[in-house]
Amino acid sequence: MVRVREPLTRTAVLERAIRLIDHEGPGAVTMRRLAAELGVEAMSLYHHVKNKQDILDGMAALLISRMPTLTSADDASWREILHDVCWSYRNLMTAHPNVFAAQGGGRPLISGEDQLAAQRIIEVLERAGFPLEIALDLFQVGSSFTRGFALSDVAYRDSERTVPDEWDSDRAFDRGLTAIMDGFARWLD
């Protein structure tokens, strides 16, 4: 008997789940449907994944773990770096809105894989002259703002609600980010 297909892996399950939720929405991600998509029975998934919640959390974790950690130039300022990271994160969330909405925005930003990335950003801020306490606040503020903004953004896009003509999310996001950095700059030595 030849093995007719590669054995499943956790990553393969999560990748398929992401593709499914992206294309068909949260309702399509059921154990049975996802398994069928992988050419397997529902119960097989439990060998690679703890349960359904694990899939929901795992999708976002996988995407975040694949985000390039430092796209900025080597000699980039803290402002450039923070700007780039927040925009990367925003773009990721708007590219996969259902993935991030699926866990209710409820997952800690720093968890496991991305903890290292967080640490690196905080170090950048400290090296730039921010006291540790302020650097932590700025990190927390920046990430919460970015996440909250992306979530609201998608919610408006999906709702039938008409929005003022002057409304422009990209512009508002950039102004918000700039305002935050301007505001925190006063803590620099």
Add this chain to the structure above:
Amino acid sequence: MVRVREPLTRTAVLERAIRLIDHEGPGAVTMRRLAAELGVEAMSLYHHVKNKQDILDGMAALLISRMPTLTSADDASWREILHDVCWSYRNLMTAHPNVFAAQGGGRPLISGEDQLAAQRIIEVLERAGFPLEIALDLFQVGSSFTRGFALSDVAYRDSERTVPDEWDSDRAFDRGLTAIMDGFARWLD
């Protein structure tokens, strides 16, 4: 035959749902369980509520509609007003984390009941001297920041992840809000 209990109302259903999700978590809010809680059969709920999603959305909408719109003094500055509104919203979200997590942070902030409140804040900002475009951006930034911050906050609280000692969410939130207001102040005439 005496009527033994008041007929149900949409509000009563939503209030009970809020109490249920607050005390027993999202898993407890099923049509059958909620109905039992109200001394009724599951199918009766459909006379007062469109479906389950309607309940999920309705809980948050009800809480928001009951938020006092202007707690600030009459002669309060735009900074005081924005500060108070954002803190009220933050406090509401942390008081009912499951309600707001249940809809994935995915509901537009301005919808129906709260649209008036939003309009009032934007007017405050315009009267203070912000051009309309900037006032809209500031509103969007402030509300997204507040929502995102509360969501992250609850996520950390619920996770077992240990967080740096210097981490203080209330302090960070207030600094973030101050930074945003400082940053936007440059657009004043």
Add this chain to the structure above:
DNA sequence: ACCTGAACACCGTTCAAGT
């Protein structure tokens, strides 16, 4: 080790029927 069939204890929702 990895996959499966059958089963369990649930879901949300529809519909025709009751009062």
Add this chain to the structure above:
DNA sequence: ACCTGAACACCGTTCAAGT
């Protein structure tokens, strides 16, 4: 008008059995 019983088409998950 409001409530219900029975039913439909699903769920996530466990478990013992297969290879």
